[in-house]
Amino acid sequence: MSERTERSEGREGMPSQHSMTEKTIVRPYGDTTGDGMVQVSFTLPVPHDRRAEGAAVQLANKMGIDPALLVHAKPMGEGFTFFVVYGRVNHLVDLSAVRVVERGYPLLSAREVNAVVKRQLRRKLSVVGACIGTDAHTVGIDAILNVKGVAGEKGLEYYRELKVTNLGAQVSVPELVEAARVERADAVLVSQVVTQRDAHLHNTREMSAAFREAMPVGRRPLLVVGGPRFDESQIAELGVDRIFGRGTTPGEVASYLVHALVTNKRARVA
Numbered sequence: 001m002s003e004r005t006e007r008s009e010g011r012e013g014m015p016s017q018h019s020m021t022e023k024t025i026v027r028p029y030g031d032t033t034g035d036g037m038v039q040v041s042f043t044l045p046v047p048h049d050r051r052a053e054g055a056a057v058q059l060a061n062k063m064g065i066d067p068a069l070l071v072h073a074k075p076m077g078e079g080f081t082f083f084v085v086y087g088r089v090n091h092l093v094d095l096s097a098v099r100v101v102e103r104g105y106p107l108l109s110a111r112e113v114n115a116v117v118k119r120q121l122r123r124k125l126s127v128v129g130a131c132i133g134t135d136a137h138t139v140g141i142d143a144i145l146n147v148k149g150v151a152g153e154k155g156l157e158y159y160r161e162l163k164v165t166n167l168g169a170q171v172s173v174p175e176l177v178e179a180a181r182v183e184r185a186d187a188v189l190v191s192q193v194v195t196q197r198d199a200h201l202h203n204t205r206e207m208s209a210a211f212r213e214a215m216p217v218g219r220r221p222l223l224v225v226g227g228p229r230f231d232e233s234q235i236a237e238l239g240v241d242r243i244f245g246r247g248t249t250p251g252e253v254a255s256y257l258v259h260a261l262v263t264n265k266r267a268r269v270a
């Protein structure tokens with residue numbers, strides 16, 4: 001922490017009442033404001049006994065949690081123990097250094113989305129969605145695509161001017177490319193939930209490479225990927241146009257599609 005910050009924020013990183021609105025340095029909150037208390041959970045490949053509990057505290061200490069209080073330990077099958085540790089960290093969070101992907105487009109209602117597509121695209125906007133690879137977690141993509149939707153919002157099937165083809169689970173990349181071709185997809189929406197061995201990243205790269213190989217620039221659909229454990233800033237690295245994370249709503253996706261494909265004139269010539 002710089003001297004300037006030290007002086008303006010005080011030793012505990014907490015600003016005075018006077019500077020509350022300008023606060024950029026914060027600490028975790030547990031029992032009292034700024035006490036630095038956090039809770040973490042993890043599993044160690046050791047059977048549950050006193051030594052295992054000591055090992056959990058040692059790990060927490062090495063992670064900068066000090067003091068570390070073991071609040072839960074439970075055997076998880078043979079030779080594994082699950083732990084919850086509560087304790088204090090001394091790290092400060094600098095809000096001025098936080099970088100996030102801003103939405104960057106207006107949120108539209110379903111009625112507005114339909115109106116823009118009808119008026120400016122003059123045909124239905126075709127969307128093809130799937131869960132690729134071995135991933136069978138369809139709840140997320142269904143929440144975005146199916147009429148029932150999520151969080152009180154209807155899914156894209158509800159939008160009159162969108163034509164939705166939901167291919168479901170465990171779709172191979174060649175199948176997806178073929179379906180996008182058949183449906184003349186303006187956008188391909190892919191869901192990846194399982195992240196074991198970075199499967200979500202490998203599958204996404206394979207998918208984007210396949211579309212680039214199969215379709216020339218200008219004919220390629222907009223490539224959108226989503227799932228709870230994506231880093232939304234990895235767009236270029238994964239070769240997609242947009243990444244959506246946990247808590248995404250259909251309205252956000254529909255608004256993005258209209259922005260990227262219609263109002264930003266990226267739509268494929270029919």
Ligand code: B12
Pocket residue numbers: 134135136137138139140141143144150189190191192193194195196224225226227228229244245246247248249253
């Ligand atoms: C339900 C579930 C299942 C169901 C899935 C049923 C189905 N039809 O989907 C079943 C029982 C089949 C299952 C199986 C497995 N599962 Co499971 N499952 C879950 C669970 C409990 C909930 C997932 C869910 O439905 N979330 C609700 C939806 C709405 O949220 P979401 O997916 O995040 O989607 C939102 C956003 O991410 C985003 N989004 C998602 N996709 C997309 C796509 C686009 C284009 C866009 C724009 C947005 C978007 O929008 C959505 C709405 O906001 C999670 C744990 C958890 N609590 O998350 C484990 C979890 C995902 N499963 C897990 C595992 C390990 C498995 C299995 C491997 C278990 C096993 N050993 O067999 C298998 C794998 C099966 C397979 N081949 O994929 C792990 C994954 C761990 C990891 N590191 O990858 C989790 C995290 C559980 C855990 N903590 O271990 N599972």
